[in-house]
Amino acid sequence: MKNPAFEKETFKKSVKENVKNLYRKTLKEATQQEIYQAVSYSVKDVIIDQWLATQQTFDKTDAKIVYYMSMEFLMGRALGNNLINLTAYNEVKEALEEIGVDLNAIEDEEPDPALGNGGLGRLAACFMESLATLGYPAYGCGIRYRYGMFKQKIKDGYQLEEPDNWLKNGYPFELRRPEHTFEVKFGGYVRAEASGNGHTKFIQEGYQSVRAVPYDMPIIGYNNNMVNTLMIWDAEPIQCFELDSFDKGDYRKAVEQENLARNLVDVLYPNDNHIAGKELRLKQQYFFVSASIQRALARFKKNHPDIHMLPQKVAIQMNDTHPTVAVAELMRILLDEEGLGWDEAWEITSKTCAYTNHTIMAEALEKWPIEIFSRLLPRIYQIIEEINRRFLLDIEAKFPGDYHKKEKMAIIHDGQVKMAHLAIAAGYSVNGVARLHTEILKNQELKDFYEMFPEKFNNKTNGITQRRFLYHGNPLLSAWITDKIGDDWITNLSHMEKLALFADDKKAQQEFMNIKYQNKLRLAKYIQKHNGIEVDPRSIFDVQVKRLHEYKRQLLNILHIMFLYNMLKEHPDMDFYPRTFIFGAKAAAGYRIAKLTIKLINSVADVINNDKTINGKLKVVFIEDYKVSNAEWIFAAADVSEQISTASKEASGTGNMKFMLNGAVTIGTMDGANVEIAEEVGEDNIFIFGMSSDEVIEHEKRRDYNPMEIFNNDQDIRQVLMQIINGFYSQNDTELFRDLYNSLLNTQCTQFADTYFNLKDFRSYSDAQKRVEEAYRDEERWAKMAMLNVAHVGKFSSDRTIQEYVDDIWHLEKIQVEPEE
Ligand code: 26V
Numbered sequence: 096m097k098n099p100a101f102e103k104e105t106f107k108k109s110v111k112e113n114v115k116n117l118y119r120k121t122l123k124e125a126t127q128q129e130i131y132q133a134v135s136y137s138v139k140d141v142i143i144d145q146w147l148a149t150q151q152t153f154d155k156t157d158a159k160i161v162y163y164m165s166m167e168f169l170m171g172r173a174l175g176n177n178l179i180n181l182t183a184y185n186e187v188k189e190a191l192e193e194i195g196v197d198l199n200a201i202e203d204e205e206p207d208p209a210l211g212n213g214g215l216g217r218l219a220a221c222f223m224e225s226l227a228t229l230g231y232p233a234y235g236c237g238i239r240y241r242y243g244m245f246k247q248k249i250k251d252g253y254q255l256e257e258p259d260n261w262l263k264n265g266y267p268f269e270l271r272r273p274e275h276t277f278e279v280k281f282g283g284y285v286r287a288e289a290s291g292n293g294h295t296k297f298i299q300e301g302y303q304s305v306r307a308v309p310y311d312m313p314i315i316g317y318n319n320n321m322v323n324t325l326m327i328w329d330a331e332p333i334q335c336f337e338l339d340s341f342d343k344g345d346y347r348k349a350v351e352q353e354n355l356a357r358n359l360v361d362v363l364y365p366n367d368n369h370i371a372g373k374e375l376r377l378k379q380q381y382f383f384v385s386a387s388i389q390r391a392l393a394r395f396k397k398n399h400p401d402i403h404m405l406p407q408k409v410a411i412q413m414n415d416t417h418p419t420v421a422v423a424e425l426m427r428i429l430l431d432e433e434g435l436g437w438d439e440a441w442e443i444t445s446k447t448c449a450y451t452n453h454t455i456m457a458e459a460l461e462k463w464p465i466e467i468f469s470r471l472l473p474r475i476y477q478i479i480e481e482i483n484r485r486f487l488l489d490i491e492a493k494f495p496g497d498y499h500k501k502e503k504m505a506i507i508h509d510g511q512v513k514m515a516h517l518a519i520a521a522g523y524s525v526n527g528v529a530r531l532h533t534e535i536l537k538n539q540e541l542k543d544f545y546e547m548f549p550e551k552f553n554n555k556t557n558g559i560t561q562r563r564f565l566y567h568g569n570p571l572l573s574a575w576i577t578d579k580i581g582d583d584w585i586t587n588l589s590h591m592e593k594l595a596l597f598a599d600d601k602k603a604q605q606e607f608m609n610i611k612y613q614n615k616l617r618l619a620k621y622i623q624k625h626n627g628i629e630v631d632p633r634s635i636f637d638v639q640v641k642r643l644h645e646y647k648r649q650l651l652n653i654l655h656i657m658f659l660y661n662m663l664k665e666h667p668d669m670d671f672y673p674r675t676f677i678f679g680a681k682a683a684a685g686y687r688i689a690k691l692t693i694k695l696i697n698s699v700a701d702v703i704n705n706d707k708t709i710n711g712k713l714k715v716v717f718i719e720d721y722k723v724s725n726a727e728w729i730f731a732a733a734d735v736s737e738q739i740s741t742a743s744k745e746a747s748g749t750g751n752m753k754f755m756l757n758g759a760v761t762i763g764t765m766d767g768a769n770v771e772i773a774e775e776v777g778e779d780n781i782f783i784f785g786m787s788s789d790e791v792i793e794h795e796k797r798r799d800y801n802p803m804e805i806f807n808n809d810q811d812i813r814q815v816l817m818q819i820i821n822g823f824y825s826q827n828d829t830e831l832f833r834d835l836y837n838s839l840l841n842t843q844c845t846q847f848a849d850t851y852f853n854l855k856d857f858r859s860y861s862d863a864q865k866r867v868e869e870a871y872r873d874e875e876r877w878a879k880m881a882m883l884n885v886a887h888v889g890k891f892s893s894d895r896t897i898q899e900y901v902d903d904i905w906h907l908e909k910i911q912v913e914p915e916e
Pocket of ligand 1: 212213214215216218364366367368369370371415453454458459460461528557745746747748749767
């Protein structure tokens, strides 16, 4: 049944009313931004009713709830996707057209809430959407950063970071919930006090604290009346009069507390895969975790007198180690506030918390100096010490006399608190995010823990939501697919399999490729507008978009482009299918080599794009400010998907799945989820190259890789590398890119030269690229490959992933929200 609020006349009236009430303007006078706000408020009105109904259904059914704790939620824009999930997109689009408003333009007015860095944050957003669509009760718990991921500007080829003030016009899809405010305490000291029954009570005193105030954002399920909640926390100062009586009149402290609150949620740390060990980050972690657990327990206690029931009603999923203090915070509340004994508290905690690992990169494993940790969170630190003490006894019991094991596995060791060890010791589940990644965890990185707790380890291969990355992002292809096989794919992606029937059908192939062409035109216009570069929509669109990191090997891609250019210059008449190489990537602000790689890409682009002698056969484009909203367009327009990480380093990847969903063919290594993509599409429909993860790991162990040998023996590679330091791409500045050259060849600069095996994999990469070109020349073959990629994408829906989390880890039951009368 259609919601009457979206009936055209009603909706138009509601939008006009909102413009009038919010801005005292008529529609004609209102700006696009004001209309966006008004439309969003009209949509929110509908959402609110379903939201209320969902929460009431939670209470009525007493359903178990998962709390998905994450420092990051990379949500992307809400308006378009909310309309899609409310199944009102087309109706609203038409209604707005009738009053002269273009929905696409209005959608473009929404800031892109970027409360995350990359893969991990976007995964959290896809998971929230799938949970709601599948009808599972869930809360996302995170931080309402005032500034999300920075806006990237490219100036003279360099990345500049600008603050992203996403809240400046107010965000219509959030609701402040002051009635769910909680206090979070930092610092001070712990006083032990004998209580009557022989127990000792621990009381934190002399602390500073902040008020945590949640803003709820609705997460709308697809066509099922379900609205889950993302709670993101803001920090406000505790009012002076609320200070402990002990502290009354302490002016200095009041000011300090105000500053604490102000800084706490200011900004997302724009690092991905590297810890800086900053105290403020630990504060952020404890802040949102403590507030979220307090809210979860308050909700639980409303209907349940017995705290021992907690694991039956609540699951806490920790998205990487960032929220791992959750374990100790839950223990603290159970011990100090609920008055439970250690064993009871531990029993509950270790049946409630579960942990997902997202990377094996050593730099990203969180460790906190004891000094910072114990000063900031004195009671939490005490509890972790006790967890560690008991854990060491368990290790001793399991591996008697193995002193080395204790050292390797301890939670507190060498002056540091190791968050992954805490998460594994306390959690009942430890999962990796793709099959290969989980195997590497079990057999290498976390081998000792796997031997101790084999039953905890499991795999959950990542997924993505087709509602955003196909239905919303690629309307032409969506409509075509629905025309061919019906619309079941929207909520059950395995139905895509039916497309395989059309893979050999000439007409279907043509239609499919024509849609790709339309999407390439759309992106070409975007590039023309934003980069001032003209690209040929008939050329192969070869795309690498993801965070910039050495292990992801954007460098390999650009070195190969330099090689192609050299060939073209040398053999101007060679057979060469025109190609447009497209990059999009943000580098962490302090990551020198990553930023220099961006400069190199732009410098190579400058030279190649302006060389008339190659007749526009080769173009290189760096898209500024890659983010969720432009990503949707980029995936839709891609022919080739670059997934070229050093094998074993990319835990899963999810961009790879988004490309596949949009009919791009992968060129990639056997890494992360690429392995499973290859398995699904078959080796004829993917271009695999490079070392296997076993080979990489073997070389790393033996330390026997010497890129200099390759440099000395391969003249093409040598030429390309020399061009980095002979000024060819840097207007004769031979020093500009020296660090990149050194990173590839010079052992003194890094732990070992070419850490990520760029040179080692170069030849097999360029061979694979030749195969890509050959395949693309054969139009029918390419169309078939691309269509079969879409046909076999079913496994990579986050709906499948979430169902596995539910079955194996969370054990939730679906709820049914009845529509409003
Ligand atoms: C790590 C750190 C380390 C401490 C400093 C701040 C910070 C911020 C974010 C992260 C997350 C890095 C891990 C990550 O994003 N992993 C990615 O997770 C994706 C979803 O599972 C997966 O597809 C990617 O392969 C993996 O790199």
